[in-house]
Amino acid sequence: MSEIKILPFKITLKKEGIPKFDKRSSPGIVNQRSCPxxxxxxxxxPIKNTIHIVHAPIGCAFYGQNVRKKTYNIVSTDMQIEDVVYGGEKKLYRTIIESYEELGGDAIFVYAxxxxALIGDNVETVCKKAEKILGIPVIPIFCPGFCGYHQAKGHEIAMKALSTIIKEGRFKKEYKEKRTVNIIGEYNVCGESKVIENILKKLGIEVIATFTGDCSIEDIKDSKNAKLNLVHCGRTGKYLADYMEERYGIPQIKISFIGLTNVKNSIIKIAKFFDIEDIAKKVIDEELSRIKEDISFYTKKLKGKRVGIFMGASKIGMLSSAFKDLEMEVISVGSQFGCLEDYLEAYKNVGEDTILVDDASKIDLELIFRHKKPDLFIGGTKEKYMALKFGIPFLSFPQDFYPFAGFSGFLNFAREVYKAIYHPIWNLVEFKT
Ligand code: SF4
Known part of the structure; x- marks a missing residue:
């Protein structure tokens, strides 16, 4: 891997090298990124039983109110012009107290x-005052949109905030003799955290906290008892995993439960750590025998089909591997805020002529659709309607209905890919050039 070049362009072919990544977007470009x-x-x-107070004019809360069709306890201070002129601290304090009285909860996060940030409200002091009155953590999150140039900065800020909760936890005797892990960077899309947990359970491993798809404040406090941290999404989870390794000596390994090869390799890695390779082999064989026949049907149907990928960060590596498992050809891989590790992961799974693109604009994606004409495009909501208007079958990821993680999840994935490509509607639609 040492000879791979990082080029000064945001679009490259794999044979030329990796595009520049993690850079500020050009002004005026309509891209697919979000703010910190x-x-x-x-x-x-997703942290259970928590309240999220967005100290801002109403637009920010509207923007962030629901993700993946899940609704959360999101409250806005709905700042008006007089709050901007005279300051919004009193309003923020009232909102925190009223929200707690109305909704209850184990912790409150307050987003600045x-x-x-421009008017300089002292959010930290307000949070401390409310914390004394309410007796639960009231944690300020300093994340103005201009503090970074994409959402990854916000991921880091959020993970740092969680480390303040972990500090308050205790080491407990009950975990001493057990095989325990945390999963970091796993967001429980369509119940995926449970699928992963069930596989680990078969290996005799207990999950203490899944950051943050399946965890409570108590789980977060207990997470310092884990023997190992499993990093599912490095881009969002690396900070916390590094922090726990440095502070509590908990080792970390990078794993992925998306894609058949990834699941098998991850189980083997985890088993090696706990010295339970025999159990792992048995679990893998059992799970594979259950899905083998169906997977071979889908692979026959999907072999050689061409797919384009555009999404957040670490999923580009996982998905390019999952498509390789289905013997499909990845014609383009793009990410909104991927890091070097994400691109390297994708790099090893794709062909020499695959397009690699960082921070693609609408025009970049249209050019890929027009010139590469993929049989399938996989991405988020922002790309969905663009692809469909071109007459290109589309699969949303993170997905809408079924877990894609684990062995049974891979079968769901293969079936959804098949359904998207072979849907009869595509016999009636012409590709737009
Ligand atoms: S960029 Fe600023 S104003 Fe816009 S949603 Fe983000 S925090 Fe709110």
Missing amino acids: YYGARWILA TCVV
């Missing part, structure tokens, strides 16, 4: 957004 506030809220909102 959105990134922070995205990480923190662009307007608040």
Whole structure:
């Protein structure tokens, strides 16, 4: 891998090298990124029984109110012009107290957004005052949209905030003799955290906290008892995994439960750590025998089909591997805020002529659709209607209905890919050039 070049362009072919990544977008370009506030809220909102107060004019809360069709306890201070002129601290304090009286909860996260950062409200002092009155953590999250140039900055800020909760936890005797892990960077799309948990359970491994798709404040406090951290999404989870390794000596390994090869390799890695390779082999064989026949049907149907990928960050590596498992050809891979690790992961799974693109604009994606004419495009909501208007079958990811993680999830994935490509509607639609 050492000879791979990082080029000064945002679009490259694999044979030329990796595009520049993690750079500021060009002014005026309509891209698919989100702001750091959105990134922070995205990480923190799934934590059970928590309230999220967005100190901002109403637009920020509207923007971040629901992700993946899940609704959370999102409250806005709905700042008005007089709050901007005279300051919004009193309003924020009232909102925190009223929200708690109305909704209850184990913790409150308060997001300081662009307007608040500009006028200089002292959010930290307000949070401390409310914390004393309410007796639960009230945690300020400083994430104005301009503090970074994409959502990854918000992911890091959110993970840092979680480390303040972990500090308050205790080491407990009950975990001493058990095989325990945390999963970091796993967001429980369509119940995926449970699928992963069930596989680990078959290996005799207990999950203490899944950051943040399936965890409570108590689980977060207990997470320092884990023997190993499993990093599912490196881009969002790396900060926390590094913090726990440095502070509590908990080792970390990178795993992925998306894609058949990835699941098998991850189980083997975890088993090696706990010295339970025999059990792992048995679990893998059992699970594979259950799906083998169906997978071979889908592979026959999908072999050689061409797919384009555009999404957040670490999923580009996982998905390019999953498509390789189905013997499909990946014609383009793009990411909104991927890091070097994500691109390297994708790099090893794709062909020499695959397009690699970072921070693609609408025009970049249209050019890929027009010139590469993929049989399928996989991405988020922002790309969905663009692809469909070109007459290109589309699969949303993160997906809408079924878990794609694990062995049974891979079968769901193969079936959804098949359904998207072979849907009869495509016999009636012409490709737009
Ligand atoms: S960029 Fe600023 S104003 Fe816009 S949603 Fe993000 S925090 Fe709110």
